[in-house]
Amino acid sequence: MHSAKFLAVAAAFFGSAIAKDCDDDIEVKEANPVLSCDTVKGKIIVDDSVAGDLVLEGPEKIEGDIIINNATGIISISSSTIESVEGKFELVGLESLQRIGMNALTSINELEMRKLPALRDLTFGSKGVTEATIVTITDTLIDDLSGLMLDKVESLDINNNKRLTNFESSLVNITEALKINNNGKGMTVNMPSLESAKEIQIANVGSFNVPALETVSASLKLDKCDIKSFRAANLTSIKKALSFINNVQVTNISLPVLKEIGGDLRIVNNTKLTDIGSFPKLESMASINFGGNFKKGELPALEDVPGAAEISTTAKDDDGEEFCSYWDDLGDKIQGGVECTYDNENALEGGDKEGGQNSDGSSNSDDDDAAGMVSVNTALMGLGLLAGIAQLL
Structure with a gap:
C-alpha cells in the first residue's frame, strides 16, 4: 500500500x-x-x-x-x-x-x-x-x-537551388514579396490558388502559372525567363509597375481583365514577342516603355497616361510605320508625349529610340543635328575671322 x-x-x-x-x-x-x-x-x-x-x-x-x-x-x-x-x-x-x-x-x-x-x-x-x-x-x-x-506568408524567397525544377504551392495570399530566381533550369512554378500578393519578382523559370491572381499591390516583374506565354486571366489591378524584360522565348502575354497599372508598363528585349500583348481593358498606367521586335500592339481601352511613352521597334517599312502611327495617334491620351521609332537596331536595348525612323519618315539619329551644329559653328567662325580682320585694318 x-x-x-x-x-x-x-x-x-x-x-x-x-x-x-x-x-x-x-x-x-x-x-x-x-x-x-x-x-x-x-x-x-x-x-x-x-x-x-x-x-x-x-x-x-x-x-x-x-x-x-x-x-x-x-x-x-x-x-x-x-x-x-x-x-x-x-x-x-x-x-x-x-x-x-x-x-x-x-x-x-x-x-x-x-x-x-x-x-x-x-x-x-x-x-x-x-x-x-x-x-x-x-x-x-x-x-x-x-x-x-x-496558405499564407508575408514573404517567400526561393533562389539558387540548382536541383529544384518544380515548385507547387497552395498559397492564397502573400502580404509582402514572392521572389523566385535562378533555381533549376526550366523550373516550373505552379501556384493555382494564389489570389493576391504585394510584390512578385520571377526570374529564370520555365513557366509561371497564377490563374487565380487578382491583385498585385506593388509590382509584377518577369525577367530572364524561358516562359513561352504568360496569362493572368483574373488580374485586374497592379498598383506599381508591370515589366517583362529579357524573356527570350515568350511569344504571348495576356492579361484580359487588367484595368490599371499604377506605375510603368515596361516590355523590353523579349526577342520573339512581335505583338505587345493582350490588354483589352487596360485604361491607365503612369508611363510606357516598349522596346522590341514589335509589329503589332494596341491598348483599345486606354484613357490616360500622366507620363510619357517611349517606344521603339526593329520592324521596318510599312509594318514599322503603321506600328508607330498607332501610338502617335494616342498623343492626346499620353500627357507626357509619345516618342516612337521604327527600323531601330537599338530597339531591344531598353527601348532606346536613338537611331530609328519616326512615323513621319524622318531620321531620329543625332547625325542631322550634328551636321547642323557644324554648319552653324563654321558660319560663326567665319564671322569671327572677318571681325578680327576688320579690327586689324
Whole structure:
C-alpha cells in the first residue's frame, strides 16, 4: 500500500519535473543533448563545434528561436517532438548538412535556410509546415519543397537551388514579396490558388502559372525567363509597375481583365514577342516603355497616361510605320508625349529610340543635328575671322 502510494507520488513528481518549461536560452554543445522540457521559452543555440547527427528530442514548442549557424560538421538535423517554432528557425553555413527531418513540425514563424550546399532531403511534419510568416531557402541541393504546405506568408524567397525544377504551392495570399530566381533550369512554378500578393519578382523559370491572381499591390516583374506565354486571366489591378524584360522565348502575354497599372508598363528585349500583348481593358498606367521586335500592339481601352511613352521597334517599312502611327495617334491620351521609332537596331536595348525612323519618315539619329551644329559653328567662325580682320585694318 505504502509502496504503491510512494510510486504514484514519485511518478507525479518526476512527471512534473520532465514536463517543466525552460525559461532561459539553451546552448547545445553536443549532438544528442538532454532537453527535459515541453516548452522552451528562450532560444536553442547550437554551438558551431557540434558535428554528426544532431538530435533535438523533448520539447514540443519553442517560443524563441532555433539557431544553427556555421556548424560545418553537422550531417543531419532531426526531431520527432518539436511541433512549433514561434521565433526563427535559422540554418546558415552548414556545409556538410545533408538531411533535415523535423517529423512533427507544422508551424514556424520565420524559416531561414542559407548556404547549405549539401542539403538534399527536407521533411517537415506528416502534412508539412502549414503556417509560416517568412520563408527563405537559398543555396541548397533541395529538389522537393512539398513539405511547405502554406496558405499564407508575408514573404517567400526561393533562389539558387540548382536541383529544384518544380515548385507547387497552395498559397492564397502573400502580404509582402514572392521572389523566385535562378533555381533549376526550366523550373516550373505552379501556384493555382494564389489570389493576391504585394510584390512578385520571377526570374529564370520555365513557366509561371497564377490563374487565380487578382491583385498585385506593388509590382509584377518577369525577367530572364524561358516562359513561352504568360496569362493572368483574373488580374485586374497592379498598383506599381508591370515589366517583362529579357524573356527570350515568350511569344504571348495576356492579361484580359487588367484595368490599371499604377506605375510603368515596361516590355523590353523579349526577342520573339512581335505583338505587345493582350490588354483589352487596360485604361491607365503612369508611363510606357516598349522596346522590341514589335509589329503589332494596341491598348483599345486606354484613357490616360500622366507620363510619357517611349517606344521603339526593329520592324521596318510599312509594318514599322503603321506600328508607330498607332501610338502617335494616342498623343492626346499620353500627357507626357509619345516618342516612337521604327527600323531601330537599338530597339531591344531598353527601348532606346536613338537611331530609328519616326512615323513621319524622318531620321531620329543625332547625325542631322550634328551636321547642323557644324554648319552653324563654321558660319560663326567665319564671322569671327572677318571681325578680327576688320579690327586689324
